[in-house]
Amino acid sequence: MLLRCLKAELxxxxxxxxxxxxxxxxxxxxxxxxxxYLGNIEVLDDAWYSLWSQHTLFSSMFFLPALLGVFxxxxxxxxxxxxxxNSFLTAPVPVEDLxxxxxxxxxxxxxxxxxxxxxxxxxxxxxxxxxxxxxxxLPGWLLCGALGGISVCAVQLFFSMVIRxxxxxxxxxxxxxxxxxxFTAQGFGYAFPYSLLCIGMRANNPQMELDLLPFALSxxxxxxxxxxxxxRYLKKRDIAAE
Numbered sequence: 001m002l003l004r005c006l007k008a009e010l011x012x013x014x015x016x017x018x019x020x021x022x023x024x025x026x027x028x029x030x031x032x033x034x035x036x037y038l039g040n041i042e043v044l045d046d047a048w049y050s051l052w053s054q055h056t057l058f059s060s061m062f063f064l065p066a067l068l069g070v071f072x073x074x075x076x077x078x079x080x081x082x083x084x085x086n087s088f089l090t091a092p093v094p095v096e097d098l099x100x101x102x103x104x105x106x107x108x109x110x111x112x113x114x115x116x117x118x119x120x121x122x123x124x125x126x127x128x129x130x131x132x133x134x135x136x137x138l139p140g141w142l143l144c145g146a147l148g149g150i151s152v153c154a155v156q157l158f159f160s161m162v163i164r165x166x167x168x169x170x171x172x173x174x175x176x177x178x179x180x181x182x183f184t185a186q187g188f189g190y191a192f193p194y195s196l197l198c199i200g201m202r203a204n205n206p207q208m209e210l211d212l213l214p215f216a217l218s219x220x221x222x223x224x225x226x227x228x229x230x231x232r233y234l235k236k237r238d239i240a241a242e
Contacts, residue, residue: 001093001094001097002097002100002101004093005093005097005098005100005101006101006104006105008101009075009101009102009105010105012075012078013074013075013105016074018070018071018074021067021070021071022067022071022109022112022113022116023116025063025064025066025067026059026063026064026067026113026116026117026120027120028058028063029055029056029057029058029059029062029063029117030055030059030117030120030121030123030124032054032058033051033054033055033056033057033058033059033124034051034054034055034124034127034128036054036057037050037051037054037128038128047125047130047132048125048130048132048134048135049135049206049207051121051124051125051128051130052121052135052138052141052202052206053203053204053205053206055117055120055121055124056198056201056202056203056204056206057203057204059117059201059203060145060177060180060181060197060198060201060203061177061178061180061181061198061203062174062177062178064113064117064145064149064177064197065152065173065174065176065177065180065194065197066170066173066174066177067109067113068106068109068110068113068149068152068153068156068173069156069160069169069170069171069172069173069174070170070173071106071109071153072102072106072153072156072157072160072169072173073156073160073166073167073169073170074166075102075105075106075157075160076102076157076160076161077166079161080164095231095234095235096231098234099157099227099230099231099234102157103153103154103157103227106150106153106156106157107146107149107150107153109153110146110149110150110152110153111146111149113146113149114142114143114145114146114149114201115142117142117145118138118139118141118142121138122134122138135206137202137206140210141200141201141202141206142201143200144199144200144201144202144210144215145197145200145201146200147196147200147215147216147219148193148196148197148198148199148200148201148215148219149197149200150219150223151193151196151197151218151219151222151223152173152176152193152194152196152197154193154222154223154225154226154227154230155176155193155194155222155226156169156172156173157226157230158226158229158230158233159172161230161233161234162233173194176193176194177194177197179192179194180192180193180194180195180196180197180198181195181198181203183195184198184199184203190211190214190215190218191218193218193222196215196218196219196222199215200215
């Protein structure tokens with residue numbers, strides 16, 4: 001059943017305009033970060049590490065939370081239009097599989113976004129003339145960033161499901177990214193889901209040592225919490241007759 005739900009979700013997303021956002025949004029922080037690096041190159045003298053700090057400063061706070069918010073809102077958009085909730089809730093499929101399919105594809109997008117961000121980072125470094133080898137920590141930054149993004153996806157899927165409009169959950173994601181940076185700056189990053197994205201990517205601090213156990217436990221806690229909240233909402237929701 002889960003495989004069928006995954007295929008159905010893929011069919012819905014395959015031709016959606018959300019892929020344009022996936023391609024374009026990470027390009028903006030790459031351009032901004034590279035420009036900021038070149039404008040302060042006399043201070044930012046640690047080559048790849050300085051460039052990464054500038055790229056992630058913009059992507060983790062603004063663009064990635066917005067991108068994940070757009071995708072999660074789009075996943076529920078079809079259910080929120082016409083009478084599609086009726087079809088969704090009366091399908092001969094467990095709601096756990098219906099929800100899990102959306103979470104899996106949102107998680108895949110989180111991983112693909114990190115791969116694209118890493119690709120743009122390497123391209124930017126080559127363009128500005130950094131000749132040193134690419135940091136060996138890069139795969140770890142990207143993987144942990146993807147894991148932090150999955151916790152954001154769980155939160156965004158819940159609010160996108162509960163809120164019928166498309167724009168408010170996206171704005172919520174953008175605000176969450178900004179607040180997450182504030183939590184991280186105050187030393188409470190592991191306690192807030194959007195901060196996990198910043199921490200995982202080592203945003204603006206690539207030399208930071210990640211405390212892996214609290215990070216993984218926090219990601220898991222938010223993932224389980226909002227998955228359970230979402231499933232509870234789905235099981236208690238009445239079939240709409242609007």
